Structure formats: C-alpha cells, structure tokens
Amino acid sequence: MKDxxxxxxxxxxxxxxxxxxxxxxxxxxxxxxxxxxxxxxLRAPEIGSAMVRGRAxxxxxxxxxxxxxxxxxxxxxxxxxxxxxYIQGRSKADAEAAALVDALMQTDAAEMLRTNVLEPLRKxxxxxxxxxxxxxxxxxxEFFTMARGED
Amino acid sequence: xxxxxxxxxxxxxxxxxxxxxxxxxxxxxxxxxxxQIKEQLKLSVDRVMAEGSLYDPDLAALAIKxxxxxxxxxxxxxxxxxxxxxxxxxxxxxxxxxxxxDRRISATFKDLPGGQVLGPTFDYTHRLLDFKLxxxxxxxxxxxxxxDAGHVPHVTKFLNQEGLIEESPQxxxxxxxxxxxxxxMPANRASRLQALARADEGFTLGLxxxxxxxxxxxxxxxxxxxxxxxxxxxxxxxxxxxVEIGEVTLTECETVNQFKGSKTEPPQFTRGYGLVxxxxxxxxxxxxxxxRALRWKELGEDFENAPAQDAEFVLYHADNxxxxxxxxxxxxPHYVDFQSELELVRKLRREAVSAQVQxxxx
Numbered sequence: 345m346k347d348x349x350x351x352x353x354x355x356x357x358x359x360x361x362x363x364x365x366x367x368x369x370x371x372x373x374x375x376x377x378x379x380x381x382x383x384x385x386l387r388a389p390e391i392g393s394a395m396v397r398g399r400a401x402x403x404x405x406x407x408x409x410x411x412x413x414x415x416x417x418x419x420x421x422x423x424x425x426x427x428x429x430y431i432q433g434r435s436k437a438d439a440e441a442a443a444l445v446d447a448l449m450q451t452d453a454a455e456m457l458r459t460n461v462l463e464p465l466r467k468x469x470x471x472x473x474x475x476x477x478x479x480x481x482x483x484x485x486e487f488f489t490m491a492r493g494e495d
Numbered sequence: 496x497x498x499x500x501x502x503x504x505x506x507x508x509x510x511x512x513x514x515x516x517x518x519x520x521x522x523x524x525x526x527x528x529x530x531q532i533k534e535q536l537k538l539s540v541d542r543v544m545a546e547g548s549l550y551d552p553d554l555a556a557l558a559i560k561x562x563x564x565x566x567x568x569x570x571x572x573x574x575x576x577x578x579x580x581x582x583x584x585x586x587x588x589x590x591x592x593x594x595x596x597d598r599r600i601s602a603t604f605k606d607l608p609g610g611q612v613l614g615p616t617f618d619y620t621h622r623l624l625d626f627k628l629x630x631x632x633x634x635x636x637x638x639x640x641x642x643d644a645g646h647v648p649h650v651t652k653f654l655n656q657e658g659l660i661e662e663s664p665q666x667x668x669x670x671x672x673x674x675x676x677x678x679x680m681p682a683n684r685a686s687r688l689q690a691l692a693r694a695d696e697g698f699t700l701g702l703x704x705x706x707x708x709x710x711x712x713x714x715x716x717x718x719x720x721x722x723x724x725x726x727x728x729x730x731x732x733x734x735x736x737x738v739e740i741g742e743v744t745l746t747e748c749e750t751v752n753q754f755k756g757s758k759t760e761p762p763q764f765t766r767g768y769g770l771v772x773x774x775x776x777x778x779x780x781x782x783x784x785x786x787r788a789l790r791w792k793e794l795g796e797d798f799e800n801a802p803a804q805d806a807e808f809v810l811y812h813a814d815n816x817x818x819x820x821x822x823x824x825x826x827x828p829h830y831v832d833f834q835s836e837l838e839l840v841r842k843l844r845r846e847a848v849s850a851q852v853q854x855x856x857x
Contacts, residue, residue: 352735352736355734355736356736356737356738359738359739360726360728360738360739363738363739363740363741364726364739364741364742390581391580392580392581392582392583393549393577393580393581393582393583394582394583394584394585394586394727394729394740394741395582395584395585395586395672395674396550396585396586396589396727396743397585397586397587397588397589397670398588398589398591398688398692398745398770399588399589399591399663399665400663400684400685400688400768401663401749401766401768402591402592402649402663402747402749402768403592403649403662403663403664403665404663404664404665404666405666405667405668405670405684405685406588406666406667406668406669406670406685407670407684407685407686407688407689407692408585408670408671408672408673408674408685408689409589409689409692409745409770409772410544410545410548410549410550410692410693410772411548411549411550411577411580411582411674412549412550412551412727412740412741412743413549413550413551413554413580414583414740414741416583418733428731428733428734430583430729430731430738430740431740431741432727432740432741432742433551433553433741434551434553434554473595473724474642475639476595476597477595477642478639478640478641478642479597479637479638479639480596480597480598480612480614480642481612481639481640481641481642481643482637482638482639482640483598483612483613483614483615483638484610484611484612484613484640485610485611485612485613487605487606487611
C-alpha cells in the first residue's frame with residue numbers, strides 16, 4: 345500500500361512541476377535531453393478551464409473564486425506508457441512536451457529525464473521563488489521602541 | 496409591429512476600421528506589445544483577470560490592448576472568451592496559509608510571527624509625479640535578505656487562543672456556481688463571495704466606504720492582508736489522484752470586526768473575508784467589508800436599511816458587465832419604442848388641452 349502511494353506521490357510531484365513551467369521551457373529541456381519518441385494521441389491537446397476555489401475566512405466553506413486556463417492532453421508511446429498533461433495556460437505544444445515527459449518517466453529513460461528535465465526545472469522555479477522571498481524579507485519591518493521622557 | 500431598418504452596414508464597417516486606426520494611434524510611436532502590458536501594466540492585468548473571472552495574464556493583456564485600455568471593455572472580452580471554454584473541473588480550495596507571501600501585514604497585531612512584510616507597495620510613497628520615469632527606465636537595485644523558511648500562518652490562527660475571534664470551521668459543502676446557475680435570493684455566503692470576487696472594484700469600494708461612514712457600520716480592522724502565489728490543485732479523474740495544475744497570485748484580506756454580541760452570538764470579534772485574483776488590496780479590503788456587512792442576519796444583527804447590508808441590492812448591481820450591458824443598451828436604436836411614447840405624449844397633450852377648453856367654456 346505504501347509503495348502504491350509513493351509511486352503516486354512521485355508522479356504527482358513531476359506532473360505538478362511540469363504544470364507550472366514557463367512557456368516553452370519543458371520543450372527546450374526535453375529536446376536538449378532526448379530525441380522525442382513517436383507517439384499516438386489518446387486525447388489531442390485541448391484548451392479549457394478549471395474553477396479555482398477558495399474558503400470563506402480562509403478555512404471555512406468553499407466558494408468559487410474564478411477560473412484559470414488549462415491545457416490537457418494524453419498520449420501513448422511505443423513502450424505502451426501513457427503520458428498525461430494538465431498544465432496552466434493555453435500552450436498545446438507545452439502540453440504535448442509535458443505529456444511526453446510524463447510517459448517517458450515511466451520508462452528506462454526516467455533517471456536521465458529526472459536529471460536533465462525535472463531537476464533543472466525544479467531548481468529554476470525554486471530559484472525564482474527564493475529571489476522573491478528574499479526581496480519580500482528585505483521589506484520586513486524591524487520595530488524598535490524609542491525611550492521617551494526623563495525616567 | 497417590427498420594422499427592420501437596413502443601411503447601417505457600410506457605416507459600421509467604416510467605424511470599426513477607424514476604431515482600429517485610433518487604437519493604433521500615431522504610427523510614429525512604437526506599437527505596444529502584449530509582453531509590455533503584462534509586465535508593466537500588471538495591476539490593470541490583475542483587475543481584468545479578477546473581474547473577468549479568468550486568470551490568464553496573456554489573455555488579459557490582449558484584452559487591454561484590444562479595448563484601448565478601457566478595463567471594463569477588456570473585462571467584457573474576457574467574460575465572453577471564458578464562455579467558449581470547456582470546464583475540466585474544479586480545484587481543491589486553495590490553501591492561502593501556504594501562500595508564498597510578497598506582502599503580509601496586520602493592522603491589529605504589531606509583533607506577529609512572520610513579521611510585517613511590506614512588499615512592493617504604493618503605501619508610504621509621497622504620491623508625487625516621478626518625472627524620472629518619463630526620462631528613462633532605470634530602476635534601483637532591489638534589496639534582498641535571507642528569508643525565513645516555511646509557511647507564514649494566518650494571524651487569527653495563533654492569536655485566537657482566548658477564543659475572542661469568531662472561527663471559520665472547515666466545511667466541505669460544494670458551493671453553488673454563478674456561472675452555471677443564476678444567482679438566487681437569499682444567497683448563501685459562498686454565492687455572495689463568488690459574486691463579490693468578480694464584482695466591480697469601484698462599486699465594491701463605494702459600498703465598503705459607506706459602511707465606514709455609518710451605513711451599516713461594523714468597525715472593521717484589517718486583521719491581515721497578504722499577497723502572494725498559491726498552487727492550484729485539482730483531482731484528475733483519469734489518474735485517480737490530484738496534481739497541481741498551476742499557480743495563481745491572490746490578494747487576501749481578513750477583517751476583524753467589533754461585535755457587541757447578539758441574541759445568538761457572544762461578544763467577540765467577527766470576521767469579513769476578501770479574496771481576489773492578482774494584486775489588488777483595495778478590492779480585497781472592500782470585499783471583506785461588504786462580506787461582513789452582508790452577514791448581519793447570520794450574526795443576529797439588526798438590518799439598518801443600509802445598502803451594503805442588502806444582499807439583493809449589492810449582488811444584483813455589483814457586476815459591471817451586467818450593468819454595462821443594460822445601461823449601454825439604451826443608446827442602441829429604440830426608434831419604434833420612442834415613436835409610441837411620442838404618440839402617447841401627443842395624445843395626453845391633446846386631452847389636457849381639450850379638458851382646459853371645456854373647463855373654460857363651463
């Protein structure tokens with residue numbers, strides 16, 4: 345049961361990473377790492393939306409906040425592995441690249457792709473986040489109390 | 496009787512061609528690119544996404560360019576585009592407690608864990624025109640400092656050990672969706688929050704301000720205001736698990752409101768909530784104040800006849816696309832309607848005159 349769960353956790357992590365990549369980035373990394381395999385569409389890239397929900401008072405009952413654009417597709421490669429993509433935005437080419445990575449991560453190429461696609465992408469996104477966090481930290485107020493009066 | 500009038504086609508075509516030319520403006524001036532709008536008019540983009548109710552900065556930038564900077568027109572374009580897309584599903588409720596905060600302040604608690612983080616704010620600027628911006632694009636280097644690791648928890652969470660602040664216990668009732676079913680009264684809080692999240696900023700601001708001036712006063716403090724990115728996670732049925740499908744920047748405001756207690760509730764601080772796409776604290780604070788005003792019934796408060804307490808008034812007039820559609824339709828041809836009104840006024844006049852004549856004769 346634990347193995348089953350872990351397997352999902354791993355795939356969930358890479359799909360989540362691919363979904364948030366900047367435009368064209370997954371394609372560039374994928375093409376730099378490997379020659380794209382032949383594939384068959386199970387679901388051609390399709391642009392749609394997802395309703396984003398929030399919670400009243402941050403923790404209470406859910407409400408519909410508004411939608412985001414999402415592109416999804418599914419394909420199968422020769423080994424029989426099925427790759428899915430659900431990525432933010434409206435780039436069909438990016439969805440195709442993300443689904444190919446998802447399929448290839450289920451083959452012997454997994455470790456190579458982890459090193460050459462997923463890790464660089466994860467580092468780039470982390471770096472961007474760290475830079476913003478550091479800029480925010482520099483705007484943190486350092487209160488000090490001034491002593492007033494004689495005593 | 497319906498009378499079709501033809502003959503406008505050429506005029507309309509020519510008007511649209513001229514519109515395109517006017518949109519472009521002087522061709523000696525460089526054309527505005529979508530990337531420039533997205534990067535340099537980001538708060539306009541944010542407003543169009545929030546009120547257009549669709550988070551896609553590229554589309555919002557295109558809408559702003561197409562509408563010549565008329566943001567309500569841009570919002571209209573986004574709303575129209577939105578209806579053409581299939582809906583893949585609904586996200587899990589976003590966890591704003593896990594937000595990567597660019598800004599996070601509290602007006603009620605000075606020394607809150609995580610600190611007062613100002614972020615890229617207009618506050619404390621002198622509101623003097625900066626002519627350097629007209630001259631060049633030089634920007635000073637931004638300072639950086641080592642950030643603390645980990646999430647920044649919500650203020651109310653750890654400052655509520657005494658139980659003096661109303662809780663928002665978790666509840667997983669599926670919310671109604673205004674984009675699928677029309678708004679019905681009485682509207683529950685989930686419907687109200689959805690309507691307010693996409694409501695016109697100016698209208699929401701005006702209503703919120705009216706509560707501060709005494710029309711349904713609820714003594715709001717900004718308990719916490721935060722702006723930053725949160726991941727959006729959705730269950731993918733064909734996979735059987737949830738993945739993050741993207742990330743959105745949100746502005747969240749929680750107000751803490753003085754409350755003397757009522758027949759049903761003890762004296763405590765109550766809360767209003769605002770959550771908006773993008774960076775827009777004016778809208779988020781306004782939304783929180785109006786949300787709180789609309790909660791009068793569930794908190795056992797009196798209805799003071801204040802506009803901001805009246806859900807029907809607020810929710811049926813807050814949408815700027817609905818309002819614009821109905822308001823602006825009166826400029827379109829109403830020749831036949833007007834003709835019949837004209838006939839009516841003429842008839843009333845004739846009757847009035849003949850009545851006078853008769854009176855004079857008697």
